[in-house]
Amino acid sequence: xRAPYDSDIAPxxxxxxxxxxxxxxxxxxxxxxxxxxxxxxxxxxxxxxxxSHLAKLLDGDLVAVVRQxxxxxxxxxxxxxAAVIEAISRISPNVEVRSLRQSRQxxxxxxxxxxxxxxxxxxxxxLFEALLSRDLLETVDPAFDDPAASAYEVxxxxxxxxxxxxxxxxxxxxxxxxxxxxxxxWTERRPHLNGALGAALTARMIEDGWFTRGSARRALLVxxxxxxxxxxxxxxxxx
Amino acid sequence: xRAPYDSDIAPxxxxxxxxxxxxxxxxxxxxxxxxxxxxxxxxxxxxxxxxSHLAKLLDGDLVAVVRQxxxxxxxxxxxxxAAVIEAISRISPNVEVRSLRQSRQxxxxxxxxxxxxxxxxxxxxxLFEALLSRDLLETVDPAFDDPAASAYEVxxxxxxxxxxxxxxxxxxxxxxxxxxxxxxxWTERRPHLNGALGAALTARMIEDGWFTRGSARRALLVxxxxxxxxxxxxxxxxx
DNA sequence: GCGATCTTTCGACGGCCGTCGAAGCGTGTC
DNA sequence: GACACGCTTCGACGGCCGTCGAAAGATCGC
Numbered sequence: 229x230r231a232p233y234d235s236d237i238a239p240x241x242x243x244x245x246x247x248x249x250x251x252x253x254x255x256x257x258x259x260x261x262x263x264x265x266x267x268x269x270x271x272x273x274x275x276x277x278x279x280s281h282l283a284k285l286l287d288g289d290l291v292a293v294v295r296q297x298x299x300x301x302x303x304x305x306x307x308x309x310a311a312v313i314e315a316i317s318r319i320s321p322n323v324e325v326r327s328l329r330q331s332r333q334x335x336x337x338x339x340x341x342x343x344x345x346x347x348x349x350x351x352x353x354x355l356f357e358a359l360l361s362r363d364l365l366e367t368v369d370p371a372f373d374d375p376a377a378s379a380y381e382v383x384x385x386x387x388x389x390x391x392x393x394x395x396x397x398x399x400x401x402x403x404x405x406x407x408x409x410x411x412x413x414w415t416e417r418r419p420h421l422n423g424a425l426g427a428a429l430t431a432r433m434i435e436d437g438w439f440t441r442g443s444a445r446r447a448l449l450v451x452x453x454x455x456x457x458x459x460x461x462x463x464x465x466x467x
Numbered sequence: 468x469r470a471p472y473d474s475d476i477a478p479x480x481x482x483x484x485x486x487x488x489x490x491x492x493x494x495x496x497x498x499x500x501x502x503x504x505x506x507x508x509x510x511x512x513x514x515x516x517x518x519s520h521l522a523k524l525l526d527g528d529l530v531a532v533v534r535q536x537x538x539x540x541x542x543x544x545x546x547x548x549a550a551v552i553e554a555i556s557r558i559s560p561n562v563e564v565r566s567l568r569q570s571r572q573x574x575x576x577x578x579x580x581x582x583x584x585x586x587x588x589x590x591x592x593x594l595f596e597a598l599l600s601r602d603l604l605e606t607v608d609p610a611f612d613d614p615a616a617s618a619y620e621v622x623x624x625x626x627x628x629x630x631x632x633x634x635x636x637x638x639x640x641x642x643x644x645x646x647x648x649x650x651x652x653w654t655e656r657r658p659h660l661n662g663a664l665g666a667a668l669t670a671r672m673i674e675d676g677w678f679t680r681g682s683a684r685r686a687l688l689v690x691x692x693x694x695x696x697x698x699x700x701x702x703x704x705x706x
Numbered sequence: 707g708c709g710a711t712c713t714t715t716c717g718a719c720g721g722c723c724g725t726c727g728a729a730g731c732g733t734g735t736c
Numbered sequence: 737g738a739c740a741c742g743c744t745t746c747g748a749c750g751g752c753c754g755t756c757g758a759a760a761g762a763t764c765g766c
Contacts, residue, residue, distance in 0.1 A: 235559040237552065238489040244480035246754075254476070264713060277755060279714050289558070298712045298763040308558045313476065315554040319528070319547045320474040485724075503743060516725060518744050537733045537742045 243288045244316065248273050249281045253290065253304065253313055260343050261294060261301035340439060340448040346426035347433070351450060351458075351466055353418040356410065358464035364389055365408070365421075380408040382425070393432060393461055400428045482527045483555065487512050488520045492529065492543065492552055499582050500533060500540035579678060579687040585665030586672070590689060590697075590705055592657040595649065597703035603628055604647070604660075619647040621664070632671060632700055639667045 244250055251271040256262060262270075268278030282302055285291045290309050294301045304310055340351035347355060359365040364386030368379040382390065387397050401407060401424070408426065410419035421429070433439055438454030441447070450458075450466060458464040483489055490510040495501060501509075507517030521541060524530045529548050533540045543549055579590035586594060598604040603625030607618040621629065626636050640646060640663070647665065649658035660668070672678055677693030680686070689697075689705060697703040 235556045236486070236489070237493070237555040237559045238484055238486040240555050240559045241480050241483035241489065245477055245484040247475070247477040248754080250475070250477040250480065265711095268713095273754090274756060275713065276715085276757075280754080283714080295762095300713070306558075308554070312551075312554045312558060315547070315551045316476040316479050317474045319545075319551060320476045320479045487724080504741095507743095512724090513726060514743065515727075515745085519724080522744080539743070 240288060240290070240312075243285060243290055244313070246281070248277065249285060252278070252281065252285070252302075253309075256291065256302065256304045257310060257313060259303070259348075261303040263299045263301055265299075267302060336442055336447050336449070340450055341446045342430065342448060343420065343422070343446075345430065346420070346422050347430045347439075347448070348420050349448075351439075351448070352420035354466055355458065355462060355464050356419055356421045358458075358462045359386070359421065362463050364462065379406070380410070380421070380423075380425075382408075389461060390429070393457075394436065395428055395432050397425075400424050479527060479529070479551075482524060482529055483551070485520070487516065488524060491517070491520065491524070491541075492548075495530065495541065495543045496549060496552060500542040502538045502540055504538075506541060575681055575686050575688070579689055580685045581669065581687060582659065582661070582685075584669065585659070585661050586669045586678075586687070587659050588687075590678075590687070591659035593705055594697065594701060594703050595659045596657070597697075597701045598625070598660065601702050603701065618645070619649070619660070619662075619664075621647075628700060629668070632696075633675065634667055634671050636664075639663050 244253065248271045252267045255267060255270045264278055264282055265275060267282065268275050271278060271281075273281075282291065282293075285302075286293060289305055291302045292305050294303070338349055340347065340349045342348065343352070346352070356365075360367075362385075363383055365380050366383055368381050382397060390397060406423045408421060408423040410421060420426070433454065434441070434448075436457075437451055438457055439448040439450055442449050455466060458466065483492065487510045491506045494506060494509045503517055503521055504514060506521065507514050510517060510520075512520075521530065521532075524541075525532060528544055530541045531544050533542070577588055579586065579588045581587065582591070585591070595604075599606075601624075602622055604619050605622055607620045621636060629636060645662045647660060647662040649660060659665070672693065673680070673687075675696075676690055677696055678687040678689055681688050694705060697705065
């Protein structure tokens, strides 16, 4: 009775059909891995409940987990999962009516924002692309299917450029943390730089007035200085 | 705690989370409206159960219904709904392992098939586009949001062309049925011609050897003759 | 090693939801 | 107008699932 190309969507949909799980998945939409406890708090449930939900999401291949000490960081399993959530969002009623102010904020967040402690949004993706295409950064471990495993190194040329703006690579290496990797930026569908290098570079750029912090929680605003410095130093032109 | 652009996806997902409802929605994926009873049979449940499910899908704005005599025809509410189902399908396990023969069949169905009694698939969409761009067919009632309400008329030029291949427009008009409209072809995301005209034209093309019926239930195969006739008569070139 | 912290497992409770037959309602047919 | 047919509504049954506190497992810092 069922066509040969049919697939069984009910089990996957069931995973999205719970408010708590949906809330967790939405929280993971920006690509940043979150610890189980954070997800519990975000969703407003006990740790026990959150754990049970995460086990189901894991079993259903919607999320992946990385153990790091006593924390367990969860992330969406892939772009297809994000696409599903976005597709359903499109036909779901908005929780709050989108005010003018809110949509302006949303647009600003899309332009530039922090992702944990590094630059994300359109600006983050553009900078990352520029670093690679100008050979300031090179791929060490190309793991396209698993962003958590990707790794990058600065080239000699890159090290000179970065130190010229005040980023001390030797010091960045001393951080007990992965040197450089990428996260997938779900609003952009493109990667941006993370790790110790991403954080240090972002901190330096803010310190040096390339970006100022916006009113919304993670918002960043590109300054005029930032726009021209990004172009001069990294050949990165923002739209 | 929730971002302003968050929407509440759980209720919509819950509608897809039941095997019976999912089966009904999948059956509606090709855009052809189906009666409640047919959907009940397809899903393998009683009429009572089907009715309850359809009421929920209706309430959730995933389907729309048209009353026609003692039948009630249900169809997907829009392209966004189809997109959701397709997105979830992409991360859902296939019901049956896709054999070589099955995937060949699926590809053939995408090329050309019948949708109820008229031509659909890539060929159907291409033919419809050609009819409009060559001014053989014109829009009478442009209802882009509701395919069921759209209406078309043949132009004088169109009537000459169609009669030249043996389609008698006067006779088509006598059918107690909508003259010409379109369905959205979900695999193509483009419309194709339906109604009495779509059926008559398709019947004539098959009769005249433009298409032969394939082995799968709704499959059609374009013949060499069909390929050249489509180009000559309608300026319709298939990929 | 010993507490502190993060996370998972277990067991119990409560509620929601899919299922069906029977009955009711509207529509087409003879 | 009586019957057949398609569909929906009603009521009852059964099962699955989300929730939590308590306790166990795992890891870090001292």
